[in-house]
Amino acid sequence: MFGGERAASEELLERFLDAAACGDLALVTSLLSNAPSLLNRAGTNGWTALMLAARNGHHGLVGALLQHGCDKSLLNRSSQSAFDVAKFWGHTHICRLLLRPDPSLDPDQLSSTPVSQEGKRWIPPQSPHETYFSAEPLDRLSAKRPDQDWVRSRLKGPQTVILLFHRLSPMMRDQDGDQEGESSAMQSRLCRFSHKEVEDLLERPGSVLVFLGVERRRPPPSAADGEPRAWFALGLDSESEEELLKRSCEKHSRFAQNAHRDLLRLSEEEAGVVAQARSVLAWHSRYSHCSTCGSVSRVEEAGHKRSCESQACISHKGVHNTCYPRVDPVVIMLVVHPDQSQVLLGRKKVFPSGMFSCLAGFIEPGECVEAAVRREVQEESGVLVGPVWYVCSQPWPMPSSLMIGCLTVAMTTEINVDQEEIEEAQWFTRQQVVDSLLGGPRAAFTVPPRQTIAHQLLRHWTGLSANL
Numbered sequence: 001m002f003g004g005e006r007a008a009s010e011e012l013l014e015r016f017l018d019a020a021a022c023g024d025l026a027l028v029t030s031l032l033s034n035a036p037s038l039l040n041r042a043g044t045n046g047w048t049a050l051m052l053a054a055r056n057g058h059h060g061l062v063g064a065l066l067q068h069g070c071d072k073s074l075l076n077r078s079s080q081s082a083f084d085v086a087k088f089w090g091h092t093h094i095c096r097l098l099l100r101p102d103p104s105l106d107p108d109q110l111s112s113t114p115v116s117q118e119g120k121r122w123i124p125p126q127s128p129h130e131t132y133f134s135a136e137p138l139d140r141l142s143a144k145r146p147d148q149d150w151v152r153s154r155l156k157g158p159q160t161v162i163l164l165f166h167r168l169s170p171m172m173r174d175q176d177g178d179q180e181g182e183s184s185a186m187q188s189r190l191c192r193f194s195h196k197e198v199e200d201l202l203e204r205p206g207s208v209l210v211f212l213g214v215e216r217r218r219p220p221p222s223a224a225d226g227e228p229r230a231w232f233a234l235g236l237d238s239e240s241e242e243e244l245l246k247r248s249c250e251k252h253s254r255f256a257q258n259a260h261r262d263l264l265r266l267s268e269e270e271a272g273v274v275a276q277a278r279s280v281l282a283w284h285s286r287y288s289h290c291s292t293c294g295s296v297s298r299v300e301e302a303g304h305k306r307s308c309e310s311q312a313c314i315s316h317k318g319v320h321n322t323c324y325p326r327v328d329p330v331v332i333m334l335v336v337h338p339d340q341s342q343v344l345l346g347r348k349k350v351f352p353s354g355m356f357s358c359l360a361g362f363i364e365p366g367e368c369v370e371a372a373v374r375r376e377v378q379e380e381s382g383v384l385v386g387p388v389w390y391v392c393s394q395p396w397p398m399p400s401s402l403m404i405g406c407l408t409v410a411m412t413t414e415i416n417v418d419q420e421e422i423e424e425a426q427w428f429t430r431q432q433v434v435d436s437l438l439g440g441p442r443a444a445f446t447v448p449p450r451q452t453i454a455h456q457l458l459r460h461w462t463g464l465s466a467n468l
């Protein structure tokens with residue numbers, strides 16, 4: 001190519017990338033129709049049109065570029081894909097678009113891990129949701145909860161789903177094998193019952209019924225009452241597991257035995273439903289009596305409130321949060337070394353051998369998120385930290401924590417673990433973290449499962465760079 005032609009080609013590329021960064025769909029389309037080879041070309045630092053559109057939240061343009069067949073697995077010079085960029089900037093709707101399977105892709109290509117220009121390996125994206133347990137497939141319709149007639153009619157709806165919980169464990173069944181389009185992590189499904197199948201259990205003493213919400217998607221035309229499907233959770237503590245399991249006509253039905261293991265095997269949507277149901281049922285099981293005066297309390301608002309039976313109780317006056325399900329805020333933080341190339345991870349005695357995770361701790365009364373991060377890091381590791389940034393959150397229904405995920409930068413580096421809670425803490429390099437996330441023989445330690453926010457914070461940090 002002659003010098004003049006090269007300059008014209010570079011100028012065209014610059015116009016094309018500018019148009020993508022600005023979300024100018026008309027100009028991008030017209031430039032592509034004249035020069036289709038622009039589609040996957042990269043400018044400074046390896047940024048393609050798709051990455052720029054993803055960076056600036058141009059959903060329509062990302063969709064159009066994908067329809068043109070652009071390569072979404074390309075990486076920039078910092079080993080980030082368009083997905084990594086969209087995720088970093090919080091454009092979840094674009095992440096979902098980028099995660100859709102590409103029907104034109106050669107199936108053989110799916111098994112190979114994309115490699116950047118510098119030969120760095122790319123960690124493929126996994127979850128379209130912010131974090132496991134945070135999916136919201138149901139519309140909670142909280143305003144409908146006090147309307148007992150409406151709740152009763154939804155409970156008896158022909159499509160209604162009732163989930164059975166025995167001592168906070170949902171009845172579930174193991175999948176026989178992966179179904180098409182589902183991830184390998186989705187190994188269990190919740191057992192679903194109709195009103196007729198469990199009607200007698202609703203009357204059992206100590207049973208608690210919680211209205212969870214209605215499905216957001218429109219009911220199928222075949223739906224008998226034309227209403228969206230409602231979901232309920234029924235908590236039973238006194239019945240035997242065997243008696244309840246007999247009601248299931250599905251093979252391999254069982255109650256989750258170990259919440260930390262079994263609840264992580266559900267689909268993202270079912271995990272989101274269980275996060276709500278388990279936390280609310282855990283609250284009922286621990287707050288059967290009024291925590292203000294000790295009298296018996298009764299269930300109201302479709303399982304979302306408990307009111308004291310004693311009319312003289314002060315919980316009936318003013319604002320009383322003891323009447324509502326509780327949520328305990330917890331900070332969880334990835335502490336970055338002042339040189340930015342290492343992170344601090346710790347081990348609790350109860351962790352499986354070789355596993356290290358982010359430090360975490362309950363927020364105390366009168367404490368803001370930043371102060372809790374600084375206090376817990378100092379208590380558990382002796383390290384002092386400065387600035388704190390919020391990254392993402394995760395409901396953690398064991399029994400009702402809300403994990404608030406942060407990044408923070410250390411001001412000191414000497415480690416002095418408390419020995420009570422943390423038995424060992426260590427600085428790990430970026431390469432060690434990347435190798436451990438990828439697993440295999442080069443892993444320096446075991447990372448927590450991908451469903452945990454600790455895992456997501458580590459992934460987030462490996463995707464960070466000044467190039468964003």
Ligand SMILES: NC(=O)c1ccc[n+]([C@@H]2O[C@H](COP(=O)([O-])OP(=O)(O)OC[C@H]3O[C@@H](n4cnc5c(N)ncnc54)[C@H](O)[C@@H]3O)[C@@H](O)[C@H]2O)c1
Nearest residue numbers: 328330332360361362376396398401403421452453454455
């Ligand atoms: N999803 C994840 O990735 C992830 C990772 C780490 C921790 N967690 C969860 O975060 C929670 C808190 O972490 P931690 O154990 O390190 O906290 P922590 O460091 O504050 O220590 C726990 C201790 O705090 C006290 N405490 C204070 N407030 C409490 C409350 N509201 N409920 C219970 N105990 C309270 C208790 O003495 C308890 O033993 C744990 O329950 C754990 O399940 C989740």
Ligand SMILES: [Mg+2]
Nearest residue numbers: 359360361421
């Ligand atoms: Mg802790």
Ligand SMILES: [Mg+2]
Nearest residue numbers: 360361376380
């Ligand atoms: Mg602590």
Ligand SMILES: [Mg+2]
Nearest residue numbers: 360361362376
């Ligand atoms: Mg604490």
Ligand SMILES: [Zn+2]
Nearest residue numbers: 290293308313
């Ligand atoms: Zn009371």
